[in-house]
Amino acid sequence: xxxxxxxxxxxxxxxxxxxxxxxxxxxxxxxxxxxxxxxxxxxxxxxxxxxxxxxxxxxxxxxxxxxxxxxxxxxxxxxxxxxxxxxx
Numbered sequence: 001x002x003x004x005x006x007x008x009x010x011x012x013x014x015x016x017x018x019x020x021x022x023x024x025x026x027x028x029x030x031x032x033x034x035x036x037x038x039x040x041x042x043x044x045x046x047x048x049x050x051x052x053x054x055x056x057x058x059x060x061x062x063x064x065x066x067x068x069x070x071x072x073x074x075x076x077x078x079x080x081x082x083x084x085x086x087x088x
Contacts, residue, residue, distance in 0.1 A: 041082040048075030 029036045051071015058064030 037082065037085060040078070040085075044075050044078035044082055046075075047071055048079055051075055 029039050048071065051068050051074075053068075054064050054071060055068030058068060
């Protein structure tokens with residue numbers, strides 16, 4: 001039971017470092033529009049691939065089917081928006 005406070009402190013530190021890193025990444029991405037475009041493009045492709053992976057290889061239950069459908073439904077429009085932005 002005495003390990004719990006130390007574990008909680010360690011988890012808090014890890015989350016704080018991850019949050020700091022994400023805010024640094026966002027600040028770096030806002031420096032140039034092409035950087036943000038590629039980040040948005042790869043994030044959309046990752047979400048789309050994640051959804052397709054859940055649909056194809058996931059167990060056949062309501063959770064994995066729902067996650068797969070949500071991944072495809074959120075990744076595909078984001079990918080289309082990124083491609084439409086690139087053509088402008």
